[in-house]
Amino acid sequence: MKTKVLLLLLVALVAYTEAEYVVDMTAAFEENIRIHEIALVKFYAPWCGHCKRLAPEFEEAAGTLIKHDPPVVLADVDCTADSGKGVCSKYGVTGYPTLKIFRHGEVSGEYGGARDADGIVQYMKTLAGPSSKEIKSKKDFEAVLARDxxxxxxxxxxxxxALHQAYQKVADKERENYSFYHTHDAEVIEDKKFDDKVVVIRAKKYTNKFEDSEVVFDGAPDDDAIRAFLSKNFFGLVGHRTRDNQKLFDSPLLVAYYDVDYEKNPKGTNYWRNRIMKALKKHAGKIVGAVSSRKRFASEVDDFGFDSGDAPAIGIRDEKFNKYRMEGEFSIENLEKFVKDYLDGKLLPHLKSEKVPEDNDGPVKVAVARNFDDLVLGADKDVLIEFYAPWCGHCKKLAPVLEELGRELEGEDVIVVKMDATANDTPQDFQVQGYPTLYWLPKNAKSSPARYEGGRELKDFVKYIAKHATDELKKYDRSGEKRDAKSEL
Structure with missing residues (x-):
């Protein structure tokens, strides 16, 4: 093992200058990444402000982690370079910076730690040791359980x-998601009466009368089967959903939002959780349940339109990101009816929406969630739509340009639309990760919106629309030139 570590360290060090520890893997990424046992890769763009702020922290962390045993390599890929574009596309990079963890050349998971030097070092050190920690004695085992x-x-x-080998593969792949341990100690095995078994042991604080605290895997010695077992059983009937583990919960997902606090108030937390479990017990396997802190998931609570209160607010989100909210006071009976109605397909999705404007005759039409289908998707014209935020400086600067564009396109088969994406639910086909975000929708292909990536001046929009309009514009030819040569834009 020591020889292997030294070789990896030497390989990593040759890529650095005396003052630079971050490896540039923009070129020949696949060849370089596979030689490292573990690496954190930053996918970035040189013009990105967030990337520039992260760079010195990333460099400082790299200098510390390369000396770790085993060494942790920090690398970066320039997504704007010719050799980096394909790499970033392959690994699904859509924003900058994106940080991903690699093990022996394969993606192990997304980086979920803080973005300062100390945070990066601390997070990556926890991932650099063995993926499954060995329990060598009964005392060790008791210490693990004592962490609750x-x-x-x-x-x-x-x-x-065969089961141990499959288990190790799962631990290597899923170590960011679950805490893995293993033991060969005869006393521990005899005491628990488990031999050649994989067991989920749920924390004592989650103990309840509706399910067992220990769940034994009884499938074939196959890593995919073990992974499926963990996905289904680790959190139980109603799991504790946090910011760190939220991606592990499947859909459809029912979440109860209230003052969840297992550190300061476990009894009060379980008071509500047990009632939710009682209501969901008969629907086990049909819907996933979870409890989440109302405070830590405030944005989700706002998306559902819930008011403040002590009792749980209950919402369901399905595979298509549709939202369903339980109305009325919390009770086991009300919750049981809500879940049954959802499973029977009797509920309508909840839409976060502003009121439909009474007057919508301006040069830029106003879309809200409730009129989006009619105004945008149902329009018999091409549509250019802007998703904006009221506080966004770039959006405020763009507003008069779009107003002028709307006036310029009067009489054409094109409409300009804007929508406040902070006050309205945006349809799933529109990925809005920053403001402003613009999309172009041809009138005969509304199911295939195209992201507008052009310039933000009036002439840029006119040229784009003239080229892409379904029907040629009356005032402009396909190149964006005015038909009347004497007129000027």
Whole structure:
């Protein structure tokens, strides 16, 4: 092992100058990344302000982590360079900077830690050791349980059993998502009466009368089967959903938002959780349940339109990101009816929406969630739509340009639309990750909106629309030149 670590360290160090520790992997990424046991890769754009702010922190962390045993390599890829575009596309990079963790050349997961030097070092050090920690004695086992955290434990008398090998593969791949342990200690195995078994042991604080605290995997020694077992059983009937683990919960997902606090108020937290579990018990396997802090998930609470209160606010989000909210006071009976009505397809999705404007005759039409289908998707004209935020400086600067564009296109088969994306739900086909975001929708292909990436001056919009309009514009030819040569834009 020491020889392997030294070789990896030497390979990593040759890529650095005396003062630079971050490896530039923009060129020959696949060849370079696979030689490192573990690496954190930053996908960036040189013009990105967030990337510039992260760069010195990333460099400082790289200098510390390269000395770790085993060494953790920090690398970056310029997504704007010719050799980096394909790499960034392959790994689904849509914003900058994007940080991904790689193990032996394969993506292990998204980076979920702080973005300062100390945070990066601390987060990556926890990932650099063995993916499954060995329990060597009964005392070790008791210490693990005393932490009161849900864990996965493999009990193996034989170190090279087929199940142990499959378990290790899962631990290597899923270590960011679950805490893995294993033991070969005879006393621990005999005491628990588990031999060649993989067991989910849920934290004591989650103990309840509706389900077992220990769940044993009884499938074939296959890593995919073990992974599916963990996905289904780790959190139980109603799991504790946090910012760190939220991506592990499947859909359709029912979430109860209230004052969830297992550190200061576990009894009060479980008071509500047990009632939710009672209502969901008969629907196990049909819907996933979770409890989440109302404060930490304030944006989701706002998306559902819930008011403040002590009792849980209940919402369901399905695979298509449609939202359904439980109306009325919280009760087990009301919750049971809400879940049944959802499963029977009797509920309508909740839309976060402003009121439909009474007057919408301006040069730029106003879309809200409730009129989006009619105004945008149902329009018999091409549509240029802007998703904006009221506080966004770039949006304020663009507003008069779009007003002028709307006036310029009067009489054409094109409409200009704007929508406040902070006050309205945006349809799933429109990815709005920054402001302003603009899309072009041809009138005969509304199901295939195209992201507008052109300039933000009036002439830029006119040239784009003249070229892409379904029907040629009356005032402009396809190149964007006015038909009347004497007129000027």
């Amino acid at each position: 955290e849900s864990v996965v434990v493999g009990f193996f008398k034989e170190k090279d059993s």
